[in-house]
Amino acid sequence: MRDGFLTRQLVQxxxxxxxLRPVPGGPASVPAFFSGWLTGELAPHLSALTALDATVHTxxxxxxxRRDALGLLAAGANLAAYAALVGRGRRAAGEIEDALVxxxxxxxxxxIVRDPLPDDVTAPLSSLALxxxxxxLNVTRTRDIAYAPGxxxxxxxxxxxxxxxxxxxxxxxLQVHGGGWVIGRKQQQAIPLMLHMAARxxxxxxxxxxxxxxxxxxxxxxxxxxxxxxxxxxAGEYGADPSFLAVTGGSAGGHLAAMVALSSDDPSLQPGxxxxxxxxxxxxxxxxxxxxxxxxxxxxxxQRIDALLRPxxxxxxxxxxxxxxxxxxxxxxxxxxxxxxxxxxxxxxLIPAADARAFxxxxxxxxxxxVGYAELAGAQHAFDVFTSFRSAGAVRGVARFLEWCHATRxxxx
Numbered sequence: 001m002r003d004g005f006l007t008r009q010l011v012q013x014x015x016x017x018x019x020l021r022p023v024p025g026g027p028a029s030v031p032a033f034f035s036g037w038l039t040g041e042l043a044p045h046l047s048a049l050t051a052l053d054a055t056v057h058t059x060x061x062x063x064x065x066r067r068d069a070l071g072l073l074a075a076g077a078n079l080a081a082y083a084a085l086v087g088r089g090r091r092a093a094g095e096i097e098d099a100l101v102x103x104x105x106x107x108x109x110x111x112i113v114r115d116p117l118p119d120d121v122t123a124p125l126s127s128l129a130l131x132x133x134x135x136x137l138n139v140t141r142t143r144d145i146a147y148a149p150g151x152x153x154x155x156x157x158x159x160x161x162x163x164x165x166x167x168x169x170x171x172x173x174l175q176v177h178g179g180g181w182v183i184g185r186k187q188q189q190a191i192p193l194m195l196h197m198a199a200r201x202x203x204x205x206x207x208x209x210x211x212x213x214x215x216x217x218x219x220x221x222x223x224x225x226x227x228x229x230x231x232x233x234x235a236g237e238y239g240a241d242p243s244f245l246a247v248t249g250g251s252a253g254g255h256l257a258a259m260v261a262l263s264s265d266d267p268s269l270q271p272g273x274x275x276x277x278x279x280x281x282x283x284x285x286x287x288x289x290x291x292x293x294x295x296x297x298x299x300x301x302x303q304r305i306d307a308l309l310r311p312x313x314x315x316x317x318x319x320x321x322x323x324x325x326x327x328x329x330x331x332x333x334x335x336x337x338x339x340x341x342x343x344x345x346x347x348x349x350l351i352p353a354a355d356a357r358a359f360x361x362x363x364x365x366x367x368x369x370x371v372g373y374a375e376l377a378g379a380q381h382a383f384d385v386f387t388s389f390r391s392a393g394a395v396r397g398v399a400r401f402l403e404w405c406h407a408t409r410x411x412x413x
Contacts, residue, residue, distance in 0.1 A: 005057045006067045009074035012050060015039045016081035020378070022349045026300045029349040036347060037380040040085050041388040042131065047082035050075055086389065088378035093122070093393030096343075096374045100397060103341070103372030104404055111407045112400060114200060120399075123192075123392035131387040134191045138162055139198040141206075142238070143187075147230035148223065152208060153215075156227055157186055158238050159194045159204040165239025166201055171406045172231055172240045173197050173204045174224075174280070176260075178251030178382075181212045181220060181313045189250055190286075192387050193395045200399065203240035205231055209256070216315040217327055218269055221259050225270050228260070228278045244409060246282035246402050250382065251351065254288020258329035258359075261338055282405040284341045284398050287381050289351050290359035291331075292324040298354040333362045341372040341401045343394060345379025372401065 019039040023032040039046065054075040063069055100108060118124075127133070141159045148154040161170070175194055177184045186206040194204040209215075209223040228245065235242040249257035261283035267274040292309055294301040305324070314323065325331040340363055344356035353375050360373040374397070376383065376390060384391040 005053065005061075006071035006074065008053065009050070009071050009078060012046070012078045013074050013081075016078055016085070019043075019085055019347075019380070020081060022347050022380070024349075026303045029300070032349040033381050036349065037382055040089065040347075040378060040380055041383060041386070041390060043082045043085035043089065044128070044389075045131075047079055047086070050078050050082065085378065089389035090393075092376045092379070092390040093397065095376055096393055096397030099341075099372045099374035100401060100404075103370045104401070108404050109400065112403045113407055114403060117200065119196075120396060122396070123387055127387045128389065128392065134195060134387060136195045136199050139195050141187075145230075147207070148226040150210070153210045154208065154223060154226070155186070156205050156207040156230070158235075159198045159206060160238050160240075161198055161201055161203075165203075169236060169241025170201050170203045170239055171244040171246065171402075172235055172242055173202050173402065174227065174231065174245060174247045174257075174260075175204060175206045176209070176224060176247065176249030176253035176256045177206075178249060178253040179211075180308060181217075181252045183211065184252075189253070189382075189385055190248065192384065192391055193248065193398060196395045196399055197402070200403070202402075203235060203238050205235070212313045213311075217313055217318070218315075220256060221263070222269055222271065224256060224260055225276075225278045226273070228280075229273055229276045232277060244406055245280045246284065246405065247280045248284040248286070248398070249288070250286035250384065251288060254285035255290065255329065257283055258285045258288055258290060258340075259327070259332065261340070262329055262332035262334065265336070280338055281409055282339045282341075282402055283337075284343070284401065285329075286343045286384055286394075287345060287348055287351055288329070288342075288356070288359075290329045290355050292328040293321045293331075295321065295325075296330060296355070296358040298358060299352050301355075330359050330362055333359070333366050335366050335368050337363060337367040337369060337371075339369045339371070339401075339405050340367070341374070341398065343374050343376065343384075343398070345376050345381065345383055347378050348381045350381045 015035045019036040022036050140162050143157045144155045175190045177189045186208050207227045209220050232242045247257045247260050261280050264279040344353045363371045
């Protein structure tokens with residue numbers, strides 16, 4: 001047991017070091033992500049466990065050997081690292097607010113007319129203490145609605161307020177899950193964001209889509225456009241006004257959300273329903289992949305093409321680079337793009353932040369609408385999946401952005 005204390009602390013020290021400064025390199029990206037993600041977002045809880053472990057060990061065994069002393073030294077280093085990780089997470093709210101002010105102007109909050117709610121500024125302590133217990137008694141989820149034929153991969157859930165919708169209907173947020181286009185399903189991601197928006201009167205649609213390698217590009221995107229067709233026709237049954245539709249998603253879902261926002265004028269992606277309005281009025285992609293080529297020169301882009309996109313995702317007869325450019329939000333940016341708010345972590349080892357920077361730079365060159373960008377210091381991939389200091393700040397900032405987009409569109413109309 002005494003030797004186990006030192007081992008536990010040394011293992012934690014490796015995890016905290018990776019969370020602060022991830023192990024570089026393509027082959028290490030996945031383990032670096034998992035350990036860095038969980039360590040960074042759960043730093044307050046891990047800090048408490050480390051302090052408890054050190055206290056119990058000292059009370060039971062004292063400090064009588066070199067291993068005891070080394071274990072306590074490692075525990076102290078871990079506690080210092082966790083404090084730094086917590087500090088980074090808490091600063092996310094300010095980083096996001098700065099990004100919103102830069103994109104929308106210092107007085108942007110004046111346009112948001114909804115009455116403030118108690119948790120508009122920060123998440124309740126209970127949700128931070130129990131990060132995986134994500135629920136709101138004022139919100140309900142209607143599950144497994146078919147939006148197109150084809151089984152469960154063409155099902156969606158509607159997350160909506162229990163109370164009577166506002167006159168004229170609520171704005172809609174479409175959530176697209178991630179998973180590298182090959183795994184994942186609705187009900188797994190962006191739960192904090194959907195609960196937060198639904199509690200504020202929005203109707204959220206959490207959607208499945210066909211997965212690779214069985215589905216090949218652009219089947220994923222066509223399915224999402226079919227989901228938008230369903231929203232336009234049926235969301236009113238849940239108190240929604242589908243004339244205002246925003247789209248969000250993380251990772252592969254971030255890529256797909258951006259493609260939805262930037263391809264509404266492409267009838268080839270709407271076979272059999274070319275005349276349906278699939279436009280969206282705002283887009284919030286989290287840690288997405290925006291370049292399916294290696295033309296932007298970001299790190300490991302060629303590796304992603306050869307290991308994932310070519311064998312698993314793209315159509316077997318897809319031509320490089322033309323078809324890959326057509327599947328890339330980077331090359332779909334145009335002056336008609338809706339307002340964007342792009343979020344990415346500076347420590348993301350699965351999709352480097354340079355991808356997001358290149359995409360944001362291209363959007364800002366051509367779009368007539370605001371383009372916000374928040375690069376969150378120390379954040380790994382998937383930082384918003386469950387409740388943490390960082391995800392709480394991100395969720396509330398995204399809510400302000402979406403409500404600004406809704407309010408200014410209404411006032412312009």
